[in-house]
Amino acid sequence: xxxxxxxxxxxxxxxxIVRTLLDxxxxxxxxxxxxxEKHFNDFATFSLLNRTTGIRLAETIDMGELREQLDxxxxxxxxxxxxxxxxxxxxxxxxxxxxxxxxxxxRRLKLPDYELSADPESGQIRFETHGRWCExxxxxxxxxxxxxxxxxxxILKGMSRSRLDILYARAKVKLYAKLxxxxxxxxxxxxxxxxxxxxxxxxxxxxxxxAAEVLGxxxxxxxxxxxxMTHGLEAKGTNAHELPMGFAAICAPDDxxxxxDAQYKVLQQWQNSYRGExxxxxxxxxxxxxxxxxxxxxxxxxxxxxxxxxxxxxAGEELIAFWxxxxxxxxxxxxxxxxxxxxxxxxxxxxxHDIPAVHARFHGRVRLGFGWGTMLTNDFLGCxxxxxxxxxxxxxxxxxxxxxxxxxxxxxxxxxxxMGPPAEVERYRRVxxxxxxADAPTLV
Amino acid sequence: xxxxxxxxxxxxxxxxIVRTLLDxxxxxxxxxxxxxEKHFNDFATFSLLNRTTGIRLAETIDMGELREQLDxxxxxxxxxxxxxxxxxxxxxxxxxxxxxxxxxxxRRLKLPDYELSADPESGQIRFETHGRWCExxxxxxxxxxxxxxxxxxxILKGMSRSRLDILYARAKVKLYAKLxxxxxxxxxxxxxxxxxxxxxxxxxxxxxxxAAEVLGxxxxxxxxxxxxMTHGLEAKGTNAHELPMGFAAICAPDDxxxxxDAQYKVLQQWQNSYRGExxxxxxxxxxxxxxxxxxxxxxxxxxxxxxxxxxxxxAGEELIAFWxxxxxxxxxxxxxxxxxxxxxxxxxxxxxHDIPAVHARFHGRVRLGFGWGTMLTNDFLGCxxxxxxxxxxxxxxxxxxxxxxxxxxxxxxxxxxxMGPPAEVERYRRVxxxxxxADAPTLV
Numbered sequence: 001x002x003x004x005x006x007x008x009x010x011x012x013x014x015x016x017i018v019r020t021l022l023d024x025x026x027x028x029x030x031x032x033x034x035x036x037e038k039h040f041n042d043f044a045t046f047s048l049l050n051r052t053t054g055i056r057l058a059e060t061i062d063m064g065e066l067r068e069q070l071d072x073x074x075x076x077x078x079x080x081x082x083x084x085x086x087x088x089x090x091x092x093x094x095x096x097x098x099x100x101x102x103x104x105x106x107r108r109l110k111l112p113d114y115e116l117s118a119d120p121e122s123g124q125i126r127f128e129t130h131g132r133w134c135e136x137x138x139x140x141x142x143x144x145x146x147x148x149x150x151x152x153x154x155i156l157k158g159m160s161r162s163r164l165d166i167l168y169a170r171a172k173v174k175l176y177a178k179l180x181x182x183x184x185x186x187x188x189x190x191x192x193x194x195x196x197x198x199x200x201x202x203x204x205x206x207x208x209x210x211a212a213e214v215l216g217x218x219x220x221x222x223x224x225x226x227x228x229m230t231h232g233l234e235a236k237g238t239n240a241h242e243l244p245m246g247f248a249a250i251c252a253p254d255d256x257x258x259x260x261d262a263q264y265k266v267l268q269q270w271q272n273s274y275r276g277e278x279x280x281x282x283x284x285x286x287x288x289x290x291x292x293x294x295x296x297x298x299x300x301x302x303x304x305x306x307x308x309x310x311x312x313x314x315a316g317e318e319l320i321a322f323w324x325x326x327x328x329x330x331x332x333x334x335x336x337x338x339x340x341x342x343x344x345x346x347x348x349x350x351x352x353h354d355i356p357a358v359h360a361r362f363h364g365r366v367r368l369g370f371g372w373g374t375m376l377t378n379d380f381l382g383c384x385x386x387x388x389x390x391x392x393x394x395x396x397x398x399x400x401x402x403x404x405x406x407x408x409x410x411x412x413x414x415x416x417x418x419m420g421p422p423a424e425v426e427r428y429r430r431v432x433x434x435x436x437x438a439d440a441p442t443l444v
Numbered sequence: 445x446x447x448x449x450x451x452x453x454x455x456x457x458x459x460x461i462v463r464t465l466l467d468x469x470x471x472x473x474x475x476x477x478x479x480x481e482k483h484f485n486d487f488a489t490f491s492l493l494n495r496t497t498g499i500r501l502a503e504t505i506d507m508g509e510l511r512e513q514l515d516x517x518x519x520x521x522x523x524x525x526x527x528x529x530x531x532x533x534x535x536x537x538x539x540x541x542x543x544x545x546x547x548x549x550x551r552r553l554k555l556p557d558y559e560l561s562a563d564p565e566s567g568q569i570r571f572e573t574h575g576r577w578c579e580x581x582x583x584x585x586x587x588x589x590x591x592x593x594x595x596x597x598x599i600l601k602g603m604s605r606s607r608l609d610i611l612y613a614r615a616k617v618k619l620y621a622k623l624x625x626x627x628x629x630x631x632x633x634x635x636x637x638x639x640x641x642x643x644x645x646x647x648x649x650x651x652x653x654x655a656a657e658v659l660g661x662x663x664x665x666x667x668x669x670x671x672x673m674t675h676g677l678e679a680k681g682t683n684a685h686e687l688p689m690g691f692a693a694i695c696a697p698d699d700x701x702x703x704x705d706a707q708y709k710v711l712q713q714w715q716n717s718y719r720g721e722x723x724x725x726x727x728x729x730x731x732x733x734x735x736x737x738x739x740x741x742x743x744x745x746x747x748x749x750x751x752x753x754x755x756x757x758x759a760g761e762e763l764i765a766f767w768x769x770x771x772x773x774x775x776x777x778x779x780x781x782x783x784x785x786x787x788x789x790x791x792x793x794x795x796x797h798d799i800p801a802v803h804a805r806f807h808g809r810v811r812l813g814f815g816w817g818t819m820l821t822n823d824f825l826g827c828x829x830x831x832x833x834x835x836x837x838x839x840x841x842x843x844x845x846x847x848x849x850x851x852x853x854x855x856x857x858x859x860x861x862x863m864g865p866p867a868e869v870e871r872y873r874r875v876x877x878x879x880x881x882a883d884a885p886t887l888v
Contacts, residue, residue: 001646001650003608003612003646003647003650004605004608004609004611004612006646007597007600007603007608007612008603008605008608010459010597010600010601011600011601011602011603015454153451153454156451156454156455157454157455158455159451159452159455161448161452164447164448164451164452165448167448168447168448168451202445202447202450203447205445206445206447
């Protein structure tokens with residue numbers, strides 16, 4: 001019995017899910033620096049969206065407690081040691097990546113105010129925040145980890161002690177079996193991308209420490225900045241859909257050319273700030289095929305790409321064909337697969353998102369990286385003895401929905417993943433076309 | 445990280461201090477059986493009294509949380525396994541001590557309703573419960589352990605993690621040093637009497653398990669029925685002041701002879717129910733000296749005595765002289781010292797309540813037993829690095845204050861420990877005299 005721990009635990013009115021602003025994805029900080037420098041006066045709206053509509057989140061989670069957790073997150077500030085780490089640490093081999101000006105901004109940063117309500121009809125949580133883009137962007141990850149962890153706390157509440165015990169034991173066994181399969185892959189480059197949909201902070205920590213132990217140098221870091229700092233791991237990440245979505249949204253309403261150029265303008269600004277391994281483009285915001293077809297040659301010279309909403313084999317082949325068509329050697333290019341990746345257990349048939357299968361297909365043909373998210377830090381499928389499906393992860397996102405008052409749109413390579421007001425989506429589809437877009441079921 | 449434990453802890457809205465009705469002193473159950481059998485229609489009032497008036501309890505403890513804890517205690521019932529243990533266990537070598545009729549009563553028992561308020565003037569908690577004596581009597585121990593533990597939780601709240609860590613480390617070191625001193629005492633017979641004023645349930649458990657390990661067969665059991673059951677220890681205890689107090693209070697208001705006889709009538713009823721080692725009288729309710737002077741010869745034939753409010757050396761010598769005056773060999777008689785006992789640490793001067801000192805004086809002259817209470821399960825003096833005195837135990841009691849509507853009175857061997865309305869105390873002093881009564885400062 002750790003008496004001090006027990007007494008210490010009693011000093012908190014509740015158990016905060018997010019305890020530091022650095023408990024976020026590293027790419028939010030990279031993007032925020034660019035937004036702070038070049039888009040300080042652009043304003044953004046971020047909203048929560050649960051794509052798993054069958055799960056009525058507002059009826060599972062106590063809305064009062066949710067508000068308590070969110071309000072607690074708003075009391076957080078970047079701590080001195082965290083800012084020193086950001087300032088002094090080498091990221092992707094680059095020193096002094098963050099400017100003193102930006103560090104000063106982070107020192108004063110707090111999460112902007114938000115609106116929260118429950119929609120009685122859909123049973124979903126309505127969350128919206130509005131503020132300077134470079135500030136509001138920081139809500140994404142804490143919001144998602146808070147809502148996800150609160151959902152799991154609610155499900156676990158009321159389970160008996162032994163049911164919980166076997167649940168966690170099975171999840172540990174499952175994780176270990178997956179890691180053992182990965183351990184055999186030659187030249188593995190696997191990163192934890194699981195912050196946003198993790199089961200809980202402590203479980204994510206458990207998963208990544210176990211991965212680091214089992215995979216050795218095949219485990220190359222984590223997207224979680226706080227865990228990277230705490231455990232001496234590499235902080236990983238580049239950029240996300242919100243950049244091209246926002247750049248497009250702030251175009252004049254009838255300026256189709258501005259829309260078309262937005263996806264490349266993002267990259268132009270990005271390469272002014274970052275170099276080397278950070279030059280990884282995300283091609284699918286408005287459809288990968290049109291993006292590659294119209295891309296300027298300098299895009300082909302970037303270090304790599306992160307396909308996100310297309311079948312991995314098809315996406316990889318498409319990228320290789322793109323580089324070959326631009327007379328660039330694919331073997332020197334990096335592809336990071338990070339969309340719904342997983343590892344089949346022994347005896348299971350590997351699906352299209354199976355890391356070993358994708359590795360087998362592309363290893364040696366390109367430089368490979370894997371960003372393993374939900375199914376690394378939140379795989380409890382079949383672990384609950386009473387209900388194997390009770391802990392199935394949901395497809396929860398926090399997306400840019402408007403910039404400077406104009407609605408934001410995402411098309412993606414998956415028809416059903418499109419987001420935005422229908423009229424705007426139609427307009428974007430007219431501008432960008434729908435070459436190579438599939439109607440595949442959405443993966444988590 | 446014990447994930448299951450953490451998730452399990454989340455399923456409770458608060459951390460209950462008392463989790464079973466069996467978490468009480470064994471003597472309450474012994475007394476209740478007699479009361480149930482012979483005094484089922486007598487009604488009693490029990491009240492809380494903090495003799496350490498400088499500690500304004502109602503301002504330290506959150507009254508809403510206190511009510512929550514007390515209401516939770518009222519939801520508890522004796523569990524089937526607990527009743528089986530009471531029914532089947534051998535206590536003091538006696539089988540079948542509890543009748544099926546009484547076990548049935550326990551099965552249905554719940555703590556009676558209570559009144560709770562804060563007195564703004566004294567800063568004290570007012571607690572009063574009224575009901576059948578055999579039911580209301582069960583409030584004493586849970587009430588005291590709840591109020592005490594809530595006080596410590598309130599004090600500990602807000603201490604830093606490292607301050608808590610050193611606090612508990614020092615308390616463990618101190619406990620161990622005391623136990624090592626006791627381990628050398630020949631024929632030691634030491635019992636835990638520390639439930640009512642314990643620091644916390646878990647700390648009491650830690651203390652008694654450590655005592656059992658260090659003292660071996662010198663540690664002879666615990667007054668806590670639940671801990672005795674759980675850890676296979678002997679449950680210990682006999683009877684308390686409430687019996688003669690109640691017997692006296694239910695006398696007709698002008699019947700002085702009934703008052704004088706009450707203290708012996710209790711023992712007559714007791715020996716109808718119990719035998720052997722349970723025949724230990726508590727002589728000090730209305731003053732030890734008058735009790736012994738007027739005692740019938742059969743009282744001298746009881747197994748032993750438990751002096752409670754007199755200097756231990758004086759009390760022991762007085763009992764030995766009593767037995768000798770009745771032509772009874774003191775060496776065959778048992779004295780249990782249980783009032784404010786403690787153990788001086790190496791380098792400290794032993795006080796009158798020092799167990800080794802009392803042992804040195806009486807070992808070989810009588811059969812000796814020690815009931816070690818507050819300073820076994822709640823010694824944190826000097827353990828808090830910031831304030832050595834912050835955790836000093838308080839003298840908190842829950843006493844019978846009326847029976848069948850008549851006020852109850854206790855005189856004790858300590859003038860300042862007298863309890864009851866002043867006019868009644870005066871009447872009792874007239875009836876019983878004040879031979880041998882001291883005006884010593886009250887010990888915890």
